[in-house]
Amino acid sequence: MTSAAGGSPSHPSSSVTRPIRADARRNRARIVEIAELAFTDGGLDVSMDAIAKWAGVGAGTLYRHFPTRDALVAAVLENHQPDLSAEAEVIQNNSVDSGAALERWLDAVSRWMRAYEGLPEPLRTALGEQDSPLRLTCQEVIDTTGEFLQAAQKDGHAREGLTGRNLYLATLAAAWALGTPSADGSTGHELDDLLRSGWRVDS
Amino acid sequence: MTSAAGGSPSHPSSSVTRPIRADARRNRARIVEIAELAFTDGGLDVSMDAIAKWAGVGAGTLYRHFPTRDALVAAVLENHQPDLSAEAEVIQNNSVDSGAALERWLDAVSRWMRAYEGLPEPLRTALGEQDSPLRLTCQEVIDTTGEFLQAAQKDGHAREGLTGRNLYLATLAAAWALGTPSADGSTGHELDDLLRSGWRVDS
DNA sequence: TTGATTAACGGAGAGCCTCTCCGTATTTTG
DNA sequence: CAAAATACGGAGAGGCTCTCCGTTAATCAA
Known part of the structure; x- marks a missing residue:
């Protein structure tokens, strides 16, 4: 049905539609x-x-x-996606090892997630909806997280049995927690520590 | 002005007010x-x-x-506080060591936090407001978490430099993340692992 | 009991928000 | 410069939170 009969599109790229007003x-x-x-x-x-x-x-x-509000949020975020990609590249090229790179990347992602108050919430629900406009936006971040994670795993800097998606989700959760009014610097530090090393001490 | 002149309260306990209708x-x-x-x-x-x-x-x-809605939520939660206290006691008495006890307690807290969809959010903001009705409700949970944590730290099962409050907040964050529609059992498992052991491998 | 007093009830409605619908204005096309 | 297509705007429907106050019911004193 796409190009059945009759029409003679002038621009092959934009098919039949006119340019946006x-x-x-x-x-x-x-x-x-x-x-x-x-x-x-x-x-x-x-x-x-x-x-x-x-x-x-x-x-x-x-x-x-x-x-929807999410569509607007997604549009706003997309304006800054290039910055995040650029940051990924910088981290990639400037880190002593893949473990440090992952750490720095997660830090960057956390900051990105906290760009606007209340952002973590829609980012989380977007994760569960296949057709959310935010879904596409964050998929890129998830994928990059997966790449950093795999590199770190290969070098023995990160545990096996962990997916990029879940590490992203955990980072999102930490970002959400940091939105707590009374969360000061020390809270952020401790939360980062928890995500990196957990609370457990292996005896 | 509280009890200046005249009045002769019949019930010393309820001061001047009548019983609730x-x-x-x-x-x-x-x-x-x-x-x-x-x-x-x-x-x-x-x-x-x-x-x-x-x-x-x-x-x-x-x-x-x-x-406020929070006041209602707090009232609903208070109905179940005794259960949680009881659970704390059971865990206290039935765990092989203080590390296992902490683990089981955090699991119980997580379930408590996920009793109703959307509960983590008000629990988080309550943490930042001094006068929220939910504040009192969760303070007890935070305190108990602190006790389990300290016991575990004393026995070398949990890292130092970690407060009960922040461990509670981290648990809350994980509970929040588990509310994601697509979060299945494996997600929960991985999130628990992250909180316990982090993503890092010490080389 | 009964009347007076006080506590509590209920729901109309003000104010804010999201989202739609359609008459009107503007741009593009031939 | 029409005619056609596209986009605009804002009134208003419907839903939510929360208040205010006339009415009703419980309690108290005699």
Whole structure:
């Protein structure tokens, strides 16, 4: 059915559709820009209507571009994905061993997860929904985590029987815990220690 | 002004106030009972009005007894605190060593935290608020965790430089992560391993 | 008992939020 | 410069939290 009969598409790449209207593209960009500001200083719970008003568009426009809050969050995050990829590369090239690299990567991921207050929650539920817009965004991070993990496992720096996905989830959980109002620096340190070394002492 | 002049309180224990009205006590009990059912099968996010209607009382009555959702959650949890205390005692008396005891206790706490879907979230924020009704409820659990931890540390089964509070928080984080829709048994197992032993292998 | 007093009830409704629908405005195309 | 297609905007439906206050029921004093 895709290209059955009749039509003669001018652009093979964009198949049949026209280019996106200029005002639409502008609005979309503006919304993402404003959303990032709003998320940064009010957390992910800002009201959608407030974002729309603040961006100078109607609610309808906001929801046409981003049907769900997650879609908007995903769009905001995607703006920063290149930074994270770049960081992965730097870590890859600058670490003494694969164990240290994994450690540094998890630290970077944790910071990424804590970019906006309340981000861990949707990241977690996205993990369970096959079709969430956030799913794609974080899949890349999970995959990279898996790569760092495997390298560390191969060199004997990380335990076997551990998947990238679960290490990602554990990191997410720690990031979530760090969002606790009273969590100070020492809490973060202890949580990191726990994730790295556990509470147990082998006798 | 508390007991300045005149009044002759009949009951020294309840100072000046009258006993709580019978209908009030009944309603309160009924609400808690219904709330537990609602939380059990709909998670903590059921609407307050729905609980009120389902309990056969007006919204005003619900909010008079439980000004916030957290207050209601705390009341529901308090009904089960004795069970947890009992479990602590059993573990205390039946474990081969203090390390195993700590492990079993954390397992019990994790189950307690996952009693209702969405419970970890308010438990976490309660940790940061001095005057949350949930705060009191979980303080007991934190304290007990601290005791199990100290015993394990004394016997060399648990690392030093770890507080009961942070171990509790880490357990809470793991419980939160387990709430992920796609989290199966193996996920839980790996998360437990991480908390106990970390991902690192000491070479 | 009974009337007075006080505690508690209930639900209407204010205010906020999400999300949809459709008449109107703008852009693109021929 | 129409005509067609696309996107806009905001009113408003529906749901939620929480308050306020007129009404009702329990308790107390005589």
